[in-house]
Amino acid sequence: MITLRQIEVIRAVMVTGTIAGAARLLNVSAPGISRLMKYTEDTLGFRLFIRRHGRYDPTPEARDVFDLVDTVYRKVGDLQTAIDRMKRGETKELSLGSVPSIANVMVPRAIERLRRRYPQLRIDINILKVEDAVDYLLLRRGEVVAMSYRFDHPIVTFEPLARGRLICVVPEGHEFAGFPSVTAEQIVRHPLVGIDPNDPFGGIMARIFARRGLTYDTTIRARFGSTVCSLVAAGLGIAVIDQFTVAHDRVPGIRCIEIDEDTGFETYAAHRNDGPLSTYAEDFVSMLRDEMRAVTDPAIAE
Structure with missing residues (x-):
């Protein structure tokens, strides 16, 4: 069975007309091209080229197969182009x-x-x-x-x-702003901007206070953490929120403080x-x- 490499070499010799030209086109050595051409002709059982005046002229048999060889070569090129586009994500x-x-x-x-x-x-x-x-x-x-x-x-x-954790967020200038951490008892002394207790993070927050037997007052409730942080920045309360929402200091106007409780999730x-x-x-x-x-x-x- 003829291989894609043999098809590539046959086409290169057909296009350039010389072994040296085919070697340059394929960026390989000329002796390697010569050996592969001889092996290919032996495998096929007929000659593909006749050497005249330093050039390799295709035999009638070679001309008959060239169109097929060229078609296969173009299809392989199309396949490589498609693979390259997939690598860039261009078609997906x-x-x-x-x-x-x-x-x-x-x-x-x-x-x-x-x-x-x-x-x-x-x-x-x-x-x-x-x-x-x-x-x-x-x-x-x-x-x-x-x-x-x-x-x-x-x-x-x-x-x-x-695995993340919840933290306390307060407005800049709040009395907690310079604290390294706060307790559940300290948090409940201030109006809370919160999220629904049925939300995963809302449930964790509720359990923080339940473990201590504390009641808390959620004066404002919001669905999304980004909204909660904006409300805190506006001075409307403090909040307990996940650390990913405020990562890399992406929310201006607030300070993030650790909570002295297990708030992992x-x-x-x-x-x-x-x-x-x-x-x-x-x-x-x-x-x-x-x-x-x-x-x-x-x-x-x-």
Whole structure:
């Protein structure tokens, strides 16, 4: 059976008319071309070229196969072009979702890295409520969703991303602003801007106070962490929020303070388990995990 390399060499000799020219075209040695041509003719059982005045003229048999050889060569070239375009992401689109807390800072940083690797990749990002994430995956609207909690599902797999924690955010100039940490008892003395206790982070916050037998007053409730932070910056209260929303000091007008309680939580990349992720989705998850772990563990960032 004739190989693609033999097809490439036959075409190069046909195009250039000499062994030396074919060698230059293919960036290989001339003796190597000569040996492969002899082997090819022996394999085929007929001569492809006749040497006249230093040139290699194709035999009638070679002319008969040249069109086929050239067609195969062009198809291989088309295949390589398609592969190169896929490497750049030029012909593909990645659809992904994220809960707001991870989408605020972490997802854009991961996407920036992904775009550097695949500069032509089209990307569709959807900000999802927790309760919408499963339908997003099951209906194949996207490949992967960054989640703030997990649950059992027969079709959805949850891969760990990073373990985060909740922190207290206060306006600049607040009495807590210079504190390294605060207790649950200190927090409940101030009006709270909060999120729904049914939200994963809202549930963690509620348990902080429940463990201490404390009651708290949520004077303003907002759905998304970015909104909560803006309300705090406006001086409308203090808040307990996840560290990813405020990572890299992306929210002006607030100060972040540690809480003297166990406020840890896990995050996940959710995707269907009945088929493989695309290379782009796998790389996104890996990059997102790196970005999130760099926030939770400063040693990784260094």
